[in-house]
């Protein structure tokens with residue numbers, strides 16, 4: 001049921017409305033009420049005097065720019081963080097959430113962005129491990145089957161996790177939560193890793209859960225999907241609630257405006273520019289995975305000219321990570337001409353040698369691979385800049401220079417920080433992503449390879465990153481973007497290919513591609529087959 005105010009004009013403009021008014025208007029009892037909640041980390045205020053009411057049976061969006069305080073708020077609600085001030089009421093009664101077990105006992109479940117699953121165990125074994133000891137795997141398997149049937153979440157309890165897609169792994173997490181019969185389910189960017197089809201299926205499940213009177217608190221940067229499935233949105237800006245509204249009556253632009261406080265700039269299409277010579281060439285690249293459960297790359301070939309952006313689409317787990325590692329030189333091969341940068345064969349050479357040739361790389365995994373959480377941002381500049389001037393001079397690290405570069409990335413890419421040179425681990429997910437991408441772009445690399453560059457990044461920063469990619473290409477660089485975000489591909493790529501089970505499709509001009517054709521290429525239907533089937537589908 002829609003959560004609307006009958007006595008005010010909601011059209012177009014969304015006013016600041018008392019959350020408890022909304023609960024009353026919805027005619028449903030409030031499940032969760034948050035009053036005056038505040039949380040600081042040192043000098044950084046993550047949540048300030050937050051009020052939030054979630055009623056039964058609603059899908060309630062929690063929106064805000066990167067660093068607005070969304071994750072902090074839901075971590076408090078799940079007992080992972082303690083607030084500095086404020087009260088939390090559950091069905092009208094004040095509660096203390098000191099640990100996830102307290103939240104679970106009340107009926108609060110949380111599906112995390114990163115799934116902590118054991119690859120070598122089955123679905124049922126993984127779930128049994130998370131339950132109180134004494135749960136038999138066979139009984140768990142029975143329950144998994146019944147819940148997955150009831151909620152349209154197809155999942156075979158006896159499959160090994162390593163053989164599952166990201167979407168299926170997420171279903172494990174959702175089923176695990178549903179086994180605890182939650183009344184409130186918190187989801188942090190659940191569609192970031194899903195294909196459009198998997199996301200559609202998830203939305204059906206969420207609507208069914210809401211239909212049963214369960215509430216869902218839903219964090220997402222994808223405003224179109226928020227408009228589609230959420231009936232209420234609470235918008236945070238710099239830690240405070242600035243609006244509560246019905247997102248179905250808003251536009252993506254008006255929601256973004258409320259989040260940012262001003263209009264979000266749009267990506268300007270790439271201006272016409274001449275293409276230069278081939279700067280990155282990949283020839284018959286075949287790589288066995290380092291991880292026995294990884295994907296083998298089979299005979300991958302493509303070339304990209306200066307001034308071009310090549311987009312590589314694919315469902316997660318089809319060799320994207322392996323391809324990124326082979327392009328970056330994290331994994332090397334014997335044949336030098338498997339990868340050639342600006343005419344120099346480098347297939348056998350590592351990442352530092354490739355960086356010295358003017359290439360830069362930004363991996364998908366921001367913590368661990370792209371940045372070290374317990375290092376300051378300036379030390380993280382040294383990590384990727386050590387092979388190239390000007391961070392290292394005469395073999396010595398120039399810390400002043402590293403700090404200056406870090407400051408410039410923060411300024412140019414609008415990275416929101418609480419201190420001049422904070423630890424990487426203290427940044428919100430999206431802000432760290434902006435830092436990592438900005439660090440590589442600032443060097444104006446001749447060849448730039450990015451994996452999921454706007455994953456978890458808000459609308460404004462996404463536009464800024466995509467614009468920077470287009471500007472870099474217009475200045476003569478070669479950019480390869482590996483992404484699952486098809487909108488991203490259409491916005492920035494000149495040519496598009498898809499990777500499926502470690503094989504790359506032919507590369508097509510973006511102007512000739514449709515969503516259907518990319519979908520078929522992602523599913524491994526290559527070449528003329530894809531064109532034929534797409535026109536059949538149309």
Ligand SMILES: Nc1ncnc2c1ncn2[C@@H]1O[C@H](COP(=O)(O)OP(=O)(O)OP(=O)(O)O)[C@@H](O)[C@H]1O
Nearest residue numbers: 041046066067068069070071072426427428429430
């Ligand atoms: N452990 C921490 N130590 C220091 N500061 C932190 C810590 N966790 C969060 N912060 C800060 O609190 C603020 C809010 O962060 P939070 O992760 O809640 O934002 P968010 O809205 O979830 O952002 P994103 O969309 O990027 O995930 C940010 O300024 C962040 O840097």
